[in-house]
Amino acid sequence: MTGQSGLSWIDILVILIYLIATGYLGWLGYRGTRSAADFLVGGRTVHPIIMAVSYGATFISTAAIVGFGGVAGLFGMSLLWLTFLNIGVGIFIAFVFLGEPTRRMGHRLGAHTFGELLGLRYQSRAVQIFAGALIFLFMPLYSAAVMTGGSIFAATQFGIDFEVALLIFALITAAYVVPGGLKAVMYTDTLQGFVMILAMFFLLWFTYSQLGGIGEAHRYLTGMADMVPAKLQAIGHQGWTEMPAFGWGAIQYNLWYIVVTTIILGVGIGVLAQPQLAVRFMTVRSRRELDRAVPIGAVFIMLMTGAPFIVGSLSNAWFAQHGPLLHGTVETMINADSDGDSDRAMVALRRANDAGAWVPILGKDDKPAVVPLVISTREQVHDNAGESFELVSGRSSIITYVKGQADRIIPTYISTAMPHWFGIVFFLALLAAAMSTMSSQFHTIGTSAGRDLYEQITHKPHGSEPSLLAMRLAVIVGLLVAVTISYTVREGYVIARFTAIFFGLCAAAFMPAYIGGLFFKGVTRTGALASMSVGFGISAFWLLFIKAKEASAIGLVQLVTGGKPSLLADVPNWPVVDPIVVALPLSTLTLIIVSAFTRKPDDDHLVQCFSKQNEARSLRQRLDSTF
Structure with missing residues (x-):
């Protein structure tokens, strides 16, 4: 091992x-x-x-x-x-x-x-x-x-x-x-x-x-x-x-x-x-x-x-099928956050008595012993919250979680x-x-x-x-x-959250200006700058005030809402929607509208950007300077 x-x-x-x-x-x-x-x-x-x-x-x-x-x-x-x-x-x-x-x-x-x-x-x-x-x-x-x-x-x-x-x-x-x-x-x-x-x-x-x-x-x-x-x-x-x-x-x-x-x-x-x-x-x-x-x-x-x-x-x-044997002790999850985090999760300890029935392990003051979550298993017993679990072949049925960290799996x-x-x-x-x-x-x-x-x-x-x-x-x-x-x-x-945040931020801030600049001659510098600003601004606002996981971690939203993790905390689903769903469409729309009403690039510059003849000339110049 x-x-x-x-x-x-x-x-x-x-x-x-x-x-x-x-x-x-x-x-x-x-x-x-x-x-x-x-x-x-x-x-x-x-x-x-x-x-x-x-x-x-x-x-x-x-x-x-x-x-x-x-x-x-x-x-x-x-x-x-x-x-x-x-x-x-x-x-x-x-x-x-x-x-x-x-x-x-x-x-x-x-x-x-x-x-x-x-x-x-x-x-x-x-x-x-x-x-x-x-x-x-x-x-x-x-x-x-x-x-x-x-x-x-x-x-x-x-x-x-x-x-x-x-x-x-x-x-x-x-x-x-x-x-x-x-x-x-x-x-x-x-x-x-x-x-x-x-x-x-x-x-x-x-x-x-x-x-x-x-x-x-x-x-x-x-x-x-x-x-x-x-x-x-x-x-x-x-x-x-x-x-x-x-x-x-x-x-x-x-x-x-x-x-x-x-x-x-x-x-x-x-x-x-x-x-x-x-x-x-x-x-x-x-x-x-x-x-x-x-x-x-x-x-x-x-x-x-x-x-x-x-x-x-x-x-x-x-x-x-192959998880570690529990040796007579079953640990059942009785409290965990709805998104899978287990920072506040506790487990009740149980064991099999002489008759083969699973009974709580008693701790201080003869109350059922509880410890921080280590392994979630299934045994046909009921915990203090009334949840039922069933033991599978005497082994842990769900992979070990450590403080809810998915990257430990x-x-x-x-x-x-x-x-x-x-x-x-x-x-x-x-x-x-x-x-x-x-x-x-x-x-x-x-x-x-x-x-x-x-x-x-x-x-x-x-x-x-x-x-x-x-x-x-x-x-x-x-x-x-x-x-x-x-x-x-x-x-x-x-790890996964930061990755998704950065990828989504790049999509909202850069993608319309990047793709528009590659394929469309009518996209303007003002349109590109406005699109990038809108994409970044909406993404930042969403992460600070709407998306509950990130907003609550940053803490600024609590000052505005009086402790709630999101401005939309009382509205179902919106607090878990990613900013890319809102920011990318608005960033794209901004690029189109602003470019339509602002000064177009110079024709000579567009020729330099899109002319294949110019590319061949540039390549020859680089080769001449190299050799």
């Missing part, structure tokens, strides 16, 4: 080999980084396989494997719709419809960052600064969530302090992002991507083999529908192989809106406007490389998201069910997932701050050599901010 504390010399040797390989690839990236174009977009000569795997490894992080895999353990296989959107939207639409226009316009305008692409397309320093500021200010939240997930797993897996694990993650990431730029990031992403592939293949195979095959595993999980905790049933949970109940106007439909609007739409659509992913399209030489990358990226994403979502759901079945399953050697491999996969995403995040943070903020605020002329020193310093600043957030916020449940 992998639940042992500490590291053996074999564990240390395997990890060192992996880190040495990562360091070597980072050194190759550093050696190949001779210009700002190398640092920013890999010299625009990246191989399609490297680009596809790097794109996927950047896309997939501990948020997907641990965070959303754990959420699947709570909510079930309805999360597979996110895998469908990840492939259909994040790969097919992104590569086939957005990849080539992004690559082409980026080459024509000489753009190196996502913010610079928008700024040059709209001839607006304000647009570029706005985009750079949003990325620099909010991406550290996403980075911190990824870093926290990896650090918690490492600390739990090997019995080391969280602070030590966090420091290791930060130093390793900084070691190859700061000097090596995007080439180092993409080389190491590729190695990490293949480690993730091997780990997910084995994880999926092992789980199904333990449960009697694909058909038997899914039949068993379907039959466990009546084992869903009562609090989850109350918000629409109908079983781990079913979609939540759909409707409007009652709390029993809350889960549908949590799963569909926040998880499926927020992350599945928001991927189109992710700055660290969009810049990948500008790293290849032609559309041919993008087309060749589509099947590679699709298979990678299918495996990297599908496997943890399936395994997270099936972990419920595995624990029902996958690590707990790995440490309980899998052989010890796989714990090391899975740790490397998580390390790979976290580092590949964090490296791209910090690279994007640094280039946005250096290129889109520092150089624009100081009015550095476009076309001049970018300041690599400023960008590398910005990477370090972003890293320090993310580490500080990770050190302060350790609740693993924030």
Whole structure:
């Protein structure tokens, strides 16, 4: 089992080999980084396989494997719709419809960052600064969530302090992002991507083999529908192989809106406007490389998201069949928050008496003993609230929850069910997932701050050599901010939430201006800036005052409502609806209306943006300057 504390010399040797390989690839990236174009977009000569795997490894992080895999353990296989959107939207639409226009316009305008692409397309320093500021200010939240997930797993897996694990993650990431730029990031992403592939293949195979095959595993999980905790049933949970109940106007439909609007739409659509992913399209030489990358990226994403979502759901079945024996003590959940949190959950302890009947274990003052929730099981007894439970084969029937942290489900399953050697491999996969995403995040943070903020605020002329020193310093600043957030916020449940928040924010603020700028000549700079402002403003307002989970955590809404977690706390369903549902349509409408009544771009500039002849001339100039 992998639940042992500490590291053996074999564990240390395997990890060192992996880190040495990562360091070597980072050194190759550093050696190949001779210009700002190398640092920013890999010299625009990246191989399609490297680009596809790097794109996927950047896309997939501990948020997907641990965070959303754990959420699947709570909510079930309805999360597979996110895998469908990840492939259909994040790969097919992104590569086939957005990849080539992004690559082409980026080459024509000489753009190196996502913010610079928008700024040059709209001839607006304000647009570029706005985009750079949003990325620099909010991406550290996403980075911190990824870093926290990896650090918690490492600390739990090997019995080391969280602070030590966090420091290791930060130093390793900084070691190859700061000097090596995007080439180092993409080389190491590729190695990490293949480690993730091997780990997910084995994880999926092992789980199904333990449960009697694909058909038997899914039949068993379907039959466990009546084992869903009562609090989850109350918000629409109908079983781990079913979609939540759909409707409007009652709390029993809350889960549908949590799963569909926040998880499926927020992350599945928001991927189109992710700055660290969009810049990948500008790293290849032609559309041919993008087309060749589509099947590679699709298979990678299918495996990297599908496997943890399936395994997270099936972990419920595995624990029902193979979970730890209770040795005569049953712990039954008697109080938990409606959204699955168990910070205030308690369990009543029961045991079998000589006659075989299950009776309460008495504590102080001869009252039934209660302890903080550890394992939820089912035994045909009634607790103080009158809820009935049924014991299954003397084992825990629902996976262990620790303080309601969904991200603990996958690590707990790995440490309980899998052989010890796989714990090391899975740790490397998580390390790979976290580092590949964090490296791209910090690279994007640094280039946005250096290129889109520092150089624009100081009015550095476009076309001049970018300041690599400023960008590398910005990477370090972003890293320090993310580490500080990770050190302060350790609740693993924030991983999935922070991911959805950042993806949704990018969709509302960037997507209309980004897609409109690629395909429509009539979109104006005023329209783009207004759209970005509306998208960000509504998203921020929704998170501060409407969406109960985030608003109550921030605390500002309580000052306005007198203690209520949302301005719409008394209106069913709205407090769990994600801001993307409101912000993205309004942001798009703003772009259309404002562009219709404001000054159109100059014809000469539109020719520069959209003329293929201009692209060929630009490519020849770059080749002449190179050789």
